[in-house]
Amino acid sequence: MNIKKIRIHTISMPLKKPFVTHLQKVENREGMIIEVEDREGIIGLGEVVAFSTPWYTEETVRTCFHMLKDVLIPLLRRRPVSHPEELQKVFDTVRGNAMAKASMEMAVWDLYARQKEKPLWSVIGGTREKVLAGAVVGNATVEGMIAHTQELVDEGYERIKIKISKGSDIEVIRALRNEFPHLQLLADANSAYTLKDTEHLRNLDEFRLEMIEQPLGVDDLVEHAILQKELQTPICLDESIVTPHDMKSAIHLGSCGVVNIKLGRVGGYNAALDIYRLCQENGIRLWCGGMIEFGVSRAHNISLATLEGFSIPGDISSSLKYWDEDIIDTPIIASSGYVKRFDKSGIGVDLNQKRLKEVCENTEEYLL
Structure with a gap:
């Protein structure tokens, strides 16, 4: 692929509204943008979607920077690839660190598609002209969650994911279901429960939720299988599915009916x-999850979600939902519950250099 250089931009942007779960309150989003440039000057883009602290997974922005600079880029320098699929074998020598690996994979796949002058969605086998879009409502007062949900419904979103935890679940879901009887609702628990809460979680069945996401431990498959047998509501696995082997195990055990795929995870x-x-x-039903991303990762999510199997609206909301101004030159717009795919080569967007300069805290460049 004739990769010549790699640039890492560390950026930071304030969210328009704080994003709150029982695990963390995010007010300022830090991340990294990866540029992989070939000898013809073509650039592929990737994004580190880890957070500043290890509340979602053990990775952080800082650990990803270390892995990219000291491990993954030197590996790619020693073992150049001719196709992005070869990265899997190159990076298999490194355990874990999925988000660091993903940022590099994103950029190399985008570069490959741009070199072929094809949209990335076409390269990976996507077909949909537009993808199903959903949005997330964080923990707040019941009134606040109803108001936020109404804003999103007015913007055209047909699926809303709400964050729940012990003491902030049944009352909230009942209020939202009464207010929005026909809205697709799913609940994301971020591992807030244990098997001891099975009877309590059964109470959610009456609300016709699309699913309850990751109710139990972040690395659990067995107890989710036990719980799924007790619930009518499908369980969706998120953090538990890190590798294809995890997915095979979940299928054998019957741990879920739905999976949320996040490229970074x-x-x-x-x-x-x-x-x-x-x-x-x-x-197993599928949807594409989000990480409060900047526009680069969101454009990658759109490419992934054009695959026919993604039948549930994903966390692919408009750029303006989180940011006053995104870092890409073409904003992502959700309309009537859909986001149109980009038909230009690669992920279909480029960096807004002016905005990047405003929010960039540091840039480092590495020659291959």
Whole structure:
């Protein structure tokens, strides 16, 4: 692929509204943008979606920077690739660190598609002209969550994910269901419960939720299988599915009916496509999750969600939902519950250099 250089931009932007779960309150989003440039000057873009602290996974922005600078870029320098699929073997020598790997994979896949002068969604086998869009409502007062949900419904979102935890679940869901009887609602628990809460979680069945996401431990498959047998509401796995092997185990155990694929969580496109195929072959429903991302990762999510199996609206909201101004030159716009795919080569967007300069805290460049 004739990669010549790699740039890492560390950026930071304030959210328009704080994003609150029982685990963390995020007011300022730090991240990194990766540029992979070939000898012809073509640039592919990736994004580190880890947070500043390890509340979602063990990775952080700082650990990803270390892994990119000291491990992954030197590996790529020693073992150049001719196709992005080869990155899986190159990076298999490094355990874990999925988000660092994913940022590099994103950029290399984007570069490859741009070199071929094709949209990335076409390269990976996508077909949809527009993808289903959903949005997330963080923990707040019941009144605040109803007001935020109404704003999103007015903007055209047809699926809303709400954050729940012990003491902030049934009352909130009942109020939202009464206010929005026909809205697709799903609940994200971020591992707030244990098997001791099975009877309590059964009470959620009456609200016709699309799913309850990751109710139990972040690395658990067995107890989710036990819980799923007790619930009518489908369980969706998020943090528990990090590798294709995890997905095979979940299928064997019957741990879930739905899977949320996040490129950052699983290490990039190679693993994501393997997990996607396993779900398709075994009747597991799919949707594309989000990480309060900047526009680069969101554009990658759109490419992934054009695959036919993504039948549930994903966390692919408009750029303006989180940011006064995103870092890409073409904002992502959700309308009537959909986001149109980009038909230019690669992920279809480039960096807004003016905005990047405003929010960039540091840039480092590495020659290959």
